[in-house]
Amino acid sequence: KNEVEQSPQNLTAQEGEFITINCSYSVGISALHWLQQHPGGGIVSLFMLSSGKKKHGRLIATINIQEKHSSLHITASHPRDSAVYICAVRSRRDDKIIFGKGTRLHILP
Amino acid sequence: DGGITQSPKYLFRKEGQNVTLSCEQNLNHDAMYWYRQDPGQGLRLIYYSQIVNDFQKGDIAEGYSVSREKKESFPLTVTSAQKNPTAFYLCASEVHGTWTEAFFGQGTRLTVV
Numbered sequence: 001k002n003e004v005e006q007s008p009q010n011l012t013a014q015e016g017e018f019i020t021i022n023c024s025y026s027v028g029i030s031a032l033h034w035l036q037q038h039p040g041g042g043i044v045s046l047f048m049l050s051s052g053k054k055k056h057g058r059l060i061a062t063i064n065i066q067e068k069h070s071s072l073h074i075t076a077s078h079p080r081d082s083a084v085y086i087c088a089v090r091s092r093r094d095d096k097i098i099f100g101k102g103t104r105l106h107i108l109p
Numbered sequence: 110d111g112g113i114t115q116s117p118k119y120l121f122r123k124e125g126q127n128v129t130l131s132c133e134q135n136l137n138h139d140a141m142y143w144y145r146q147d148p149g150q151g152l153r154l155i156y157y158s159q160i161v162n163d164f165q166k167g168d169i170a171e172g173y174s175v176s177r178e179k180k181e182s183f184p185l186t187v188t189s190a191q192k193n194p195t196a197f198y199l200c201a202s203e204v205h206g207t208w209t210e211a212f213f214g215q216g217t218r219l220t221v222v
Contacts, residue, residue: 004151035213041197043213086151099144099151 003027006087006100014108019074021103023087026068030095034061034072035086037102043086046072077107111136115200115214122187122194122221130185130217132200138212139204141183145169146197146216155198158183187219194221 004025034046047061063070087100113134122128140159144152154167158177172191187194200214
């Protein structure tokens with residue numbers, strides 16, 4: 001079992017829909033990161049969380065440390081949101097960064 | 110503007126040849142990382158370096174080598190010993206341990222024919 005699991009693996013939605021991507025992890029962490037990878041391959045950091053909730057524009061990220069779970073929400077989705085979204089955690093035990101396999105999001109116009 | 114630059118974006122090599130991927134950052138970050146990405150898999154750590162002249166093996170270091178002679182530069186050599194070198198390679202840097210500002214390069218897609 002992977003230490004970081006994301007769901008769904010793939011998601012196709014219509015423009016305007018509310019999107020939720022989930023991340024569950026099995027290790028103790030010091031921080032969790034949500035990353036966005038565009039088709040060209042470059043990665044952009046969206047959020048770093050250690051507790052609670054953060055909001056940036058139409059993106060909202062939440063984390064529940066007790067349940068070892070984080071969600072990334074996109075409100076009023078747009079085709080330009082189409083990308084792979086990656087959850088990554090920093091292990092508290094050995095400081096290692098562990099990546100999820102990513103969720104491929106496709107927003108249809 | 111500060112950032113991290115990988116070059117080239119696409120690279121083709123013949124089997125059996127060594128190839129070096131470049132990663133340069135002007136962010137004054139201490140830590141630099143090399144990751145490999147394969148379809149359907151998460152990023153996997155190849156090598157990392159926390160300070161100049163020091164580097165550590167990651168999870169999949171076999172067939173790769175690195176150097177860290179300057180703080181700004183962390184080149185990765187894919188050697189002929191790497192069994193499946195065709196992949197997408199990403200370089201990252203950070204102020205070590207903080208991860209508040211982890212920066213990623215644009216990646217290099219290596220194809221070995």
